Structures are given as structure tokens and as C-alpha cells.
Amino acid sequence: MKFIDNAMSFELCSICKNSATMAVTVTPKTIAGPDGKISVTIVKTYRCEACRSFVRSEKIDRCVEV
Numbered sequence: 001m002k003f004i005d006n007a008m009s010f011e012l013c014s015i016c017k018n019s020a021t022m023a024v025t026v027t028p029k030t031i032a033g034p035d036g037k038i039s040v041t042i043v044k045t046y047r048c049e050a051c052r053s054f055v056r057s058e059k060i061d062r063c064v065e066v
Helices: none
Strands: 009-014 019-032 038-048 054-063
Touching: none
Parallel strands: none
Antiparallel strands: 009 019, 019 038, 038 054
16 A cells, blocks of 8 residues: 655755655555564655656665564
């Protein structure tokens, strides 16, 4: 499930060379390991709202005990 993050990021776009607001899309992914731990990976994708080009992405890994 993807969703749009309400928090906006104001950055310099490397494609259009403008300071613009970045649209942030958050995609969570859950994987259950053989040892009973659940690994959650969250990927945040940043796109320029002026030219709609990809700017960067961040990957956040978390381990949750069940």
C-alpha cells in the first residue's frame, strides 16, 4: 500500500534546477523471518512537484519482535 506523506520537503531539484516542494510517497513492506521477527522496510520516494521528476529515495529498515 502506497500513500502520500502530508509532510512536504522543500529542496533543490537536480533536473529542473529550481527550489521546489517535493511530493513524498511512502511505501511500507513487511517480511516475516524464520526466527519469528518481522522486518519492516519503509521506502520514501521524493519527486519534484514542478517537473515531476524523481529526486531521491530513502530506505528505512526496522525489526519488530512478535
